[in-house]
Amino acid sequence: MxxxxxxxxxxxxxxxxxxxxxxxxxxxxxxxxxxxxxxxxxxxxxxxxxxxxxxxxxxxxxxxxxxxxxxxxxxxxxxxxxxxxxxxxxxxxxxxxxxxxxxxxxxxxxxxxxxxxxxxxxxxxxxxxxxxxxxxxxxxxxxxxxxxxxxxxxxxxxxxxxxxxxxxxxxxxxxxxxxxxxxxxxxxxxxxxxAPPLRPAARPAAEVAAELGAGERPVLLTLARLAQQKGLETLLDAAAGPFDGPPPLFVVAGDGPLRAGLLARIDREGLPVRLLGDRTDVADLLGAAAALVVPSRWEGQPLSVQEALRAGRPVVATATGGLPGMVADAGLLVPPGDAAALRTAITRLLGDPVLAARLGAAAAARRLPxxxxxxxxxxxxxxxxxxxxx
Missing domain, CATH: 3.40.50.2000 (Glycogen Phosphorylase B;)
Known part of the structure; x- marks a missing residue:
């Protein structure tokens, strides 16, 4: 035909x-x-x-x-x-x-x-x-x-x-x-x-972290298309530091038109950031992550945040669009485009195990449609x- x-x-x-x-x-x-x-x-x-x-x-x-x-x-x-x-x-x-x-x-x-x-x-x-x-x-x-x-x-x-x-x-x-x-x-x-139901992690968190090359560093995960809306230049600005001690490892799962430019900057400045490309093992990545980081200029009801909440992971996100209502008491919110505020929130979360545990418990308890x-x-x-x- x-x-x-x-x-x-x-x-x-x-x-x-x-x-x-x-x-x-x-x-x-x-x-x-x-x-x-x-x-x-x-x-x-x-x-x-x-x-x-x-x-x-x-x-x-x-x-x-x-x-x-x-x-x-x-x-x-x-x-x-x-x-x-x-x-x-x-x-x-x-x-x-x-x-x-x-x-x-x-x-x-x-x-x-x-x-x-x-x-x-x-x-x-x-x-x-x-x-x-x-x-x-x-x-x-x-x-x-x-x-x-x-x-x-x-x-x-x-x-x-x-x-x-x-x-x-x-x-x-x-x-x-x-x-x-x-x-x-x-x-x-x-x-x-x-978001569709999140499948259980198939691999231990330590194994995934080792594959990512994290060593003893905490892993911070971003799930995003590499596009203008996602504010990934702010993520790189935050990852540039300074941090007290070794910086965490920032990993970004997703692909898109900005990949080449982001990768060039990461290599040029030696940033602690890995671009993973598209991944099918989101549950494994969430299991290895200390938190989900969402630096977007705007978001509505992102599936990535719903997946992180279902996995009981704290969220550090920009206070824009539908994010404040989604994250609620399960994370820390910062102004869009403010790399210093994003870095401060990340440092606060990683440096306070009690806070991290409380936010993680609130994430797991969130009732999502x-x-x-x-x-x-x-x-x-x-x-x-x-x-x-x-």
Missing amino acids: AETEAVREAGTEAGTEAGGKAGGGSGPAGRVPRVLLVLGTSTGGIGRHVRTIAGGLAAEGRPVAVAGPPRTDAAFGFSQVARFAAVAMSDRPRPVRDARAVARLRALAAGADVVHAHGLRAGALAALALAGRRTALVVTLHNALTAGGTVGLVYAGLERLVARRADRVLVVSPDLGERMAARGARHVAPAVVP DEAAAIRAVVSVYDDLTGSRS
Whole structure:
């Protein structure tokens, strides 16, 4: 089958799975709403969250389809639990490609009762695709912009479009909710974005620490994509010291566009930092770590912090976005971009075993939402919008 024919067939099947007659509209009372989930490029949290929702809806016998770039299906296996339709969506504005994506989404959403888009770009494209239709639009915002200039202006325009068109805007942090309300969003509510259950560590902490080359030094773990939002230059500034005695070993698990620049600085300045690349043994790394360090410029509900809390690890993080509410009494918070405050908090934690034990116990005791709670939350929104009651 030619590629164009395969794409066309996938689109037809996804549209059939997501709904019946063209034109969409709210489902009649008592009928289970037909849902089309939409996402853009993702290699991490957004993709995992959409996979959770798709799998949960399918397990309940609810009609659901997923639309997004083909590589998201390869990464997250959407087609294993739902109909998947390929839609080429770039991570930045490209007028010709965006116009094609809007047309494609309009066709796919023809029979859906609810379109649930994840991320601002996907939300804006879905809003344009649904223009003139009664189909309900839900948009979950997972991230905030941390850059200014032209990018910031474009981002603000997309926010206004989503705020104006979406029936529900779900947000991962209070500041995002305030921002969207100021943009004119009619109904803003918190999103529930849980981390998958953390598998037990497979190896002893001492073995992992030895593999990392820590020696007698404590290990401080950062789980992050190597990108601008994650504030990794602040982490390197903090790692540069000074420390009383040998510095701890900072290890960063993850990859991204800033890797070469970060590595060059680490080598040039001889910093006690190791870039591990992408890892599948997060539980092992957490077991060997004295704490999770989160130097981000902004975060919503990062899965890495949820994983650290479930592992009973203290968190040293920036006080931004959804982090204060997540960390609560299980860690120490510092201002974003303040390397001296970050280093001071790390030194305080490592130098006070009683404090570290208290924060670790508070982490283990934190009650976090699970995947079932995430499914209940979105089902409630879908049913409310369509007048359905299952």
